[in-house]
Amino acid sequence: MANTKRDLFLKRRLRTRNKLRTLAAGRPRLSVHRSSKNISVQLIDDGEGRTLASASTLEKDLGVVGKNNLEAAATIGAAIAERAKKAGIEECYFDRGGFLFHGKVKALADAARENGLKF
Template sequence: MALSKRELFQKRRMRVRSKLRKLAAGRPRLSVHRSNKNISVQVIDDAQGRTLASASSLEKDLGLIGKNNVEAAAKIGAAIAERAKAAGVEDVYFDRGGFLFHGKVKALADAAREGGLRF
């Protein structure tokens, strides 16, 4: 029986996350979620189960409400790098979820690296 697109996405997401957990070495996770209208990112400490920093295109102060393009992703990447460094986090591992490392996800990762995050 063929799997639905959602099931394939979930399978890919869990495969990526399980591989990354083996390499995590106690670092927080930089988790990305992308929808058709928005993009959001969080720095999560899985050991304590809490979010250390977050940024989203839904935030009014970033001025990106309803925008989901490469430029918006780059601004969010820069914002999360700044907020993570303010929270005392410099080393993370990048969890792209089930999304391909291309386009918006790649722009976000590149901007976060330029902002000072290491992954």
Template structure:
């Protein structure tokens, strides 16, 4: 029986997250979520279970409300890099979830790297 797209996505997300947890213990996780209309990202400290910083295309100050394209993802990536500096985070690992590292997710990652995050 063929798996649905949702089931394949969930399997891929667990596979990616479990591999990253084995390699990057003690580091902060940069978690990405992409929907059809928006993109959001969080810096999560899994040891303490807290979110250190977040950014989303829903925020008015970024000026990309209602847009879900590569430019919006790049602005969100720069915003999370600035907020990570304020939270004194420089090293993290990139958790793309079940999303492919292509297009918007890749643009967000590259902008965060340009902003000073190391992963």
């Protein structure tokens, strides 16, 4: 039986999350979601099951509505780092989901690191 692209994505996502859970040590999770039109990121506290901060290209005040390119990803990375600081979070772990750490996901992570978020 051949695996579909969706099946491979889901396997990759589960494998990534399970590896990260062992390293979590009570830190929040920086979860990335990328679609064909938008990119969004959330800081999630898995212990309490709530979102601590989030940023998305759907937010009008960030000025990248409906864009899904490297510049938009960098803007979202900087925004989530600022919001994490406001929430009192300095360290987290990066959950790329089933997405490869390449291109937009890498640009988001680099921008978040440059703006003070440690992972």
